Amino acid sequence: MKRAALISLLATSLAGCSTISSTWNSWFGNEKSKPAALEVLSGPESGRIVWSAKGDNINFPLSIATPGDRFVVASSDGSVRALSAADGRELWRGDAGGKLLAGIGSDGRFAAVVNRDNELVVLDAGRVVWKKALPTPVVAAPLVAGERVFALTLDRQVLAFDALDGRKIWELKRPGEPLTLAKAGVLLAYKDTLVVGQGPRLAGVDPLKGSLRWEAGVATPRGTNEVERLADVVGPAVRQGELVCARAFQSSVGCVNAERGSALWNRVVGGANGIGADDQVVVAGDASDRLSAWKLANGDLAWSADQFQLRKLSVPVLSAKQVLVGDFEGQVHLLDRDTGKTRSRLATDGSAVVSIALLGDTALVATKSGGLFAIKAE
Incomplete structure (x- = not known):
């Protein structure tokens, strides 16, 4: 499995060679490869920071869960907190007992993370109730739903556990892909179906039995070797x-x-x-941080925006007809959803934006240095 992970990381590096080349050139003064300068903005503010909090460093993207009326946040040191979405008030705090490897899933009561010993750790209102060693490495955040905890391993195996006592209920093993990508995959719920990323496909799984209901392709892999054909679905996905x-x-x-x-x-x-979406468009960045929006209904291109090239953008989220996306300097940019034009910009703490999660009309921004900033787009 270690060999597979190393091969996956190598594949990631090869597939992203243009980005690596851009970074290398920027170190040696190639003007075309430097991050785009911040735009001069003169319009009214289209968003505001309503509260902020501080925690430990965050080194993984899926660090925030959004159950009910709260944000549940995991830090790299193993601390887990539930914060009120309205005012940032701490509702409970817990400790997973060690540094974390993957992000967090929560249904409001139970919270699940994976530590660096590859143990699935489940907390109930901040108290650790059980741990379970997983068979292969995990980098995706677990999913907690229906008093079950679901884990997606690096080799795209899916395991289901009872949230109360950690009893394994089922596991779904798929035919092994030649290579898998060492990035968080897709694991989410749609009604009574568990939706899982399996290579270049999304699969619908019965959450009670672990049996496959359907498969649908997101990509058709092309290339002359397995590295070029690597096309794993990556998270977060959106529903x-x-x-x-x-x-x-x-x-x-x-x-x-x-x-x-x-x-x-x-x-x-x-x-x-990963990508962001609302009921009108799907938004994603490419390897050079050019943003594109496609119409949700049919995939027609709505707009492209290149004002943030090489600014190491976060996964976008959409709120109040705006696109929110963070960059490597801790800036949060708010774009018009229908045109891609920048409307305003909010500064956080100067460290890279790692994750943005949306709950109602509040977006919580997490930075690498542990800053948490709740933003309302207006």
């Missing part, structure tokens, strides 16, 4: 009504109908991060 949309690594962005279990559309575009 809008019956549609689940996701990115296939360096291949495409696409949506599937989770009710029918069929592909709706996909568009060829490079990139390695």
